[in-house]
Amino acid sequence: MTVIIDYDAGNIRSVEKALQFLGENVSVTRKREEILRADRVILPGVGAFGDAMAKLRGYHLEEVIRDVIARGTPFLGICLGLQLLFESSEESSGAVGLGVLPGRIVRIPEEEGIKVPHIGWNSLYFPRESRLFQGIAQNAFVYFVHSYYLEAGEEEIVTATAGYGTEIHAAVEKGNVFACQFHPEKSSETGLAILKNFIAISDREA
Numbered sequence: 336m337t338v339i340i341d342y343d344a345g346n347i348r349s350v351e352k353a354l355q356f357l358g359e360n361v362s363v364t365r366k367r368e369e370i371l372r373a374d375r376v377i378l379p380g381v382g383a384f385g386d387a388m389a390k391l392r393g394y395h396l397e398e399v400i401r402d403v404i405a406r407g408t409p410f411l412g413i414c415l416g417l418q419l420l421f422e423s424s425e426e427s428s429g430a431v432g433l434g435v436l437p438g439r440i441v442r443i444p445e446e447e448g449i450k451v452p453h454i455g456w457n458s459l460y461f462p463r464e465s466r467l468f469q470g471i472a473q474n475a476f477v478y479f480v481h482s483y484y485l486e487a488g489e490e491e492i493v494t495a496t497a498g499y500g501t502e503i504h505a506a507v508e509k510g511n512v513f514a515c516q517f518h519p520e521k522s523s524e525t526g527l528a529i530l531k532n533f534i535a536i537s538d539r540e541a
Contacts, residue, residue, distance in 0.1 A: 337534065338373035340400070341365045342390045345381030350413065353520035357527060359534055364500065365394050375533065379520075380415030381480070383437050384440060385427025387415055391404060397433060404512055405436060409536045412514035414481060420514055426483050437488030437504060443481075449500035452482040457517075459496045465494035467507045467515070467532050473494070476506075477529075479491075482485040 337354055339347055341363045354361045362369060371374060378400065380387055391397050404410050412420050421432050424440035432440075443451045458474040479497070487493050495506035495515070506515040513533060513536040521528035 336360045336362060337372050337375050338379060339363045339377045339379060340370065340396060342387070342394055342396055342504065344387060344390070344415065344416065344536050346379050346520070349376060349518075350379045350520045353527060353530055354534070357531055357534065365396060367395070367399050367509060370399050370403060371406070373403075373408065373538040375409040375411070376400075377385055377411045377413065377533075378416035378419065380419065382415055384415070384418055384424035384425060384432070385430035386481070387419055388427075388430050391419070391433075394524075400433060401435070407511050409533065410512050411533050412512075413520070414516060414518055417485060417514035418483065420512065421485060421487075424429060436492065436507065436514075438504075439486055439488075441486055442482045442483050443503075444500055446500050452480060453484075453499050454480050455464060457499060459495045459497055459505055459517075461495055463491070463494055465506065465513075466536055467506060467508065467513050467529050468495065469532050471525060471528060471532075475525045477517040477519065477525055479505075479517045481516060484526060 351433045356479045418440045420435045421438040422434045457475045492509045497503045497505040519529040
């Protein structure tokens with residue numbers, strides 16, 4: 336069973352449909368006990384960093400997320416869900432993230448030929464191995480929608496990068512925590528393969 340955390344964020348249903356297409360049993364919930372019983376947990380999201388953190392705390396989900404990760408349950412953040420795992424974001428001054436991983440979220444620099452937000456397909460480069468990207472070729476294309484990106488505090492957790500006016504830390508892996516800035520649920524066969532890799536990870540392997 337994969338649980339998708341429901342905190343009134345965008346793109347939850349598209350993630351649910353992608354997992355169901357892969358034959359996965361999925362529940363969308365904010366109930367603590369159901370989340371803690373899950374075999375794996377996904378935190379999706381589209382929206383503003385500060386608003387999202389306020390909702391997580393308003394629904395008492397911050398502690399639940401920490402407990403899930405502490406138990407070793409495979410955990411995947413998608414798009415805003417990646418950003419919330421880090422410490423802060425330039426998008427929301429003063430807002431404190433979950434701080435599960437070290438790093439900050441910064442705005443994509445506006446340069447000639449670079450449109451912000453970054454919307455569309457971009458290729459990935461894999462600087463190191465990740466269980467999420469097993470069987471995925473270098474320079475595979477995935478779909479992005481974002482104006483802010485991750486500057487990870489630990490280079491060794493970065494498992495995918497993308498170039499868009501700067502180097503974007505596009506995915507991370509540390510222990511049982513995985514996250515990607517792009518949308519695997521909108522990234523065609525490559526995205527489905529990434530989600531399938533996540534489903535295959537058990538808590539014994541994480």
